[in-house]
Amino acid sequence: MKIFWSPLAVERLENIYEHIAIDNNSEAQKMVDKIFKKVGTLSKNPEGGRKVPEANRKEIREVFEGEYRIIYRMNLKKSLFLQSEISSNYYPEKI
Numbered sequence: 001m002k003i004f005w006s007p008l009a010v011e012r013l014e015n016i017y018e019h020i021a022i023d024n025n026s027e028a029q030k031m032v033d034k035i036f037k038k039v040g041t042l043s044k045n046p047e048g049g050r051k052v053p054e055a056n057r058k059e060i061r062e063v064f065e066g067e068y069r070i071i072y073r074m075n076l077k078k079s080l081f082l083q084s085e086i087s088s089n090y091y092p093e094k095i
Contacts, residue, residue: 001043004081038065
């Protein structure tokens with residue numbers, strides 16, 4: 001299954017990196033790598049995430065990496081689209 005990142009999802013991932021990098025560049029890169037790895041597992045197991053409760057649609061799913069919530073949408077063409085939600089309860093309100 002192919003995975004496509006929305007431009008907003010990429011931007012939010014960059015923001016996460018920048019936020020963590022203020023204190024520690026190495027930890028920022030580690031978190032980005034973990035998020036990429038988590039998303040990569042979805043290509044073989046797209047239903048591995050749970051349904052997003054507030055969406056109540058089976059094609060809208062989420063996985064977590066650490067404190068970050070990653071929301072994605074599956075489609076019938078065997079593709080995953082990373083939505084704009086890569087967020088954390090601890091991340092600043094600008095997300």
